[in-house]
Amino acid sequence: MAAKLTARKVATAKPGRHGDGAGLWLAVASTGAKKWVFRFSFGGKVTEMGLGSAEVVGLAQARERATEARQMVAAGKNPIVEKRQAKEKHAARSTFGDVADDLLAAKASEWRNEKHKAQWKMTLEVYAAPLRPKPVDEIDTEAVLSVLRPIWLEKPETASRLRGRIETVLDAARAKGHIPRNEANPARWRGHLDKLLPKRPKLSRGHHAAMDYADVPAFIVQLRERTATAALALEFTILTAVRAGEMRGAQWDEFDLEKKLWTIPANRMKAAREHRVPLSDRAAAIVAAMAEAKTGDFVFPGATGEKPLSVMALDMLLRRMGQAVTTHGFRSSFRDWAGNETHFAREVAEAALSHVIGDKAEQAYRRSDALEKRRALMDAWARHCEAVDASNVIPMKLTGD
Template identity: 40%
Template sequence: MKRPRTLTAAFVRTINRPGVYGDGRGGRGLSLRVHRTKAGRISKTWRQRLRIEGRLTSVGLGPYPEITLAEARRKALDNSRAVRHGGDPRGHGVPTFAEAVERTIELHRDGWKAGGTVAEEWAATFRVHAVPLLDKPVDRITSADVLACLAPIWASKPAAARRAKRRFSAVFRWCVGKNLRPDDPVDRAVAALPRVNGYAPTHYRALPHREVAAAIRAIRGVRYIHPSAMPCVEMIALTAVRAGEARGARWSEIDVEAGVWTIPASRMKAGRELYVPLSTGALGVLERALALAPDSSLVFPSRTGAVLPRNAPGRVLRRAGVAATVHGFRSSARSWMAETGVPAEVAEACLAHVPRSLVVRAYQRSDLLERRAEVMQAWSEYVTHQQGAARSRFDPETGLGGRFGGISGNLRAAGSRQIDDLGSPKGRGRAENGGATEAAAVADE
């Protein structure tokens, strides 16, 4: 179809070729934007170019056919008159970047793990790397503004820069969806940045498994403002759980008699409940933790009774002179399992890794609790007593005879006061129903 000098109702209705079609001279900057969606559907929207306070600005007028050509022209005329009299047709509804950040975080919050720290991490990204943008209306932020925020960290802190890029872009996409600005300026900003060669994801520093025993001895000698932080780190080393899972542990999740720690799905990265077998070494750590805070519902509380700060385990390692990260203990345990012949599916289950293959998932209906208990008991003996050092291969026939014989009566007595009997239907129901409450404790991190 031949393009008319000014838009007509027939042209607007039938044009299906992507592009921008202006209303000609005297059209007050009105245009019809036609584009094809990812689903292959043709979408048409009205926009108007206006000069407001000396800056060219694109204002959304709504989609076609909801807004007809006549209605779009009427809106364009009203907007032009408002600008001519010093007004702003956008009204006071254009938020600052800081306000857009808050709304974007709220939009995604329900999809993030309950009790997690994702929202806090997003907020920290903008608080640290987007200071010049926070007070600006979102429609006045240019690619040069974004470039000024990303350039200082692009090469020196590539992981942080890429996180910032993704999060900046999420906020601007929200703005585009709300017709607050016409585009996402992040890609144009990145086009002006150099390529960082050799970038690779950061790997957690891990100790060789032969050095874990010495690290645990050093950790026990640390003096720190949060006394429960040391047994918390030792628990992480012995059970290979993630740091957040250990810091948020509650006595209601611990079944001493069965030797099982039940972490609710709300506190797990994979969103699935996990049963962690407790070795004799781990049970000993629990006994020491109970002595430090006998009246707390948290296993490893801070000195104020709240969940341990997120950085507390890492500070314990630094004070102990351990050149590794807390998360690295998981790698140490995994490498020991590989060297001692632990089957891969059992080793992955010990680390609560979700199998990627649907076929593998189908054949792993069980969480391999008994086999994991054997592996983690052998790991505990290896890193606490070095008894496992004499074995060249993991021996599944070793068994767990006498595993709970040395448990102190103090820890058993705590079962009647603080530790729910998760082995019973009544106790298990309490744990399941209280998952959301337990997860909320970690939100203080």
């Protein structure tokens, strides 16, 4: 009986067939290509089954595959048929990506805004990318850990959201019958992953870098030297103390310039409640200036005019101006100014920032949004921002820089 193959013999094998015993052969083509073949008898016929390229499948693995096939033959099963059926069954199973995409589509109407929807989509497509091609019923604890570990300590908040969203996708898969109902969710935190992952740093968004409110007037002067849409958008955001996303999504039908009022619908607000924003003369003038260059539905459009201004446009502008602050930080500037330099009630300042104040009972009795008091507050803030340069001249020719 010929000696069995060795790794050395496999590497140096010449064209032809080289036996390892028990039906396993190494077939070497004249081109040098090598593949494993299992030769067996089934139903009175001698048949061959490919076990993979020798460039990919090593000798030990080829022997394991041959042993599995041999056991099927002994059990009266054709390993070729079994392999094909297993492949077809695997192809028909829903993947994590399939379930995740279906979940996003089903929940589309529930997202607070497009940004929230985009965050879910990005998390499940980027951070959970290694899970997407896997059959959803094969996602186990180790698979979940493989995508969490790389960012667990470096990006704790992102990792926490990723874990929760993976858990939601797997729960949806269970509800659809893709996963047995008696199996525990491998992305569950309490009593499971909390025992396997190190303690995370306390989740905190921290404070957005803000400009001292005393420096805002001088900054406004510098800002008005620029003619880009981003410059007007940033000044408008500062004057109204809104979130950047609320400004970016602003559309013409939300404004009543005669009343100097901007009404942001609930579906675009973080608190999911309509927010009325009184406009100072300068803020209203900026909207009027944008109207003269109107290109579409958005008051502050992007380069093509069909979509809103880029989410990075304001931050990039601040960087070019040498400012180590964030757009969101100007809300803090406004709040510090209101608290330190004015006698307006705390509730009025908080309402201007669209913050929810008090418990549910208090909110139920507070029907008014104190619009006129907030108008006086925002006019005072605009005067503060005009302290250095009282000019209301707005560049009418907008550029992309």
